[in-house]
Amino acid sequence: MDQATSTSSAHSASTATAALDRLAPYVLSILRIMTALLFLQHGLSKYFGFPQAMDPFPIFSMEWFAALIELVGGILVALGLFTRIAAFIMSGQMAVGYFLFHAPKSFFPIVNHGDAAILYCFVFLYLIFAGAGPLSLDALFRKRS
Numbered sequence: 001m002d003q004a005t006s007t008s009s010a011h012s013a014s015t016a017t018a019a020l021d022r023l024a025p026y027v028l029s030i031l032r033i034m035t036a037l038l039f040l041q042h043g044l045s046k047y048f049g050f051p052q053a054m055d056p057f058p059i060f061s062m063e064w065f066a067a068l069i070e071l072v073g074g075i076l077v078a079l080g081l082f083t084r085i086a087a088f089i090m091s092g093q094m095a096v097g098y099f100l101f102h103a104p105k106s107f108f109p110i111v112n113h114g115d116a117a118i119l120y121c122f123v124f125l126y127l128i129f130a131g132a133g134p135l136s137l138d139a140l141f142r143k144r145s
Contacts, residue, residue: 029133040074069093080136091124
């Protein structure tokens with residue numbers, strides 16, 4: 001490979017990397033929104049039977065509080081409002097849920113059906129540090145102040 005071809009390839013790679021770097025904050029916002037909407041479904045199902053009805057649970061039980069976190073936290077994180085605080089609570093809920101309900105069944109997440117809980121836990125953990133991204137109410141309020 002000659003020097004001109006090598007320089008051209010390096011320039012193309014750096015241009016592509018720069019474009020990806022520029023879009024990264026927006027993809028963070030998309031990850032936040034999609035994760036929150038998926039999480040929100042759990043709270044909606046437990047409280048309102050939508051999109052699928054769940055077994056009833058007693059008021060003020062652990063399941064009731066978990067559903068409340070899923071409902072309120074899912075809405076807050078989807079909107080990007082108080083994202084870091086909500087993500088902290090939601091990450092903790094998923095860690096507790098995994099160790100109380102999934103881990104006792106088996107060490108392996110694919111066997112104990114806890115892989116979603118682990119993924120939610122770590123995505124929410126990431127959002128604690130990364131924040132909501134530019135497409136959020138947090139970013140909008142930060143711009144106004």
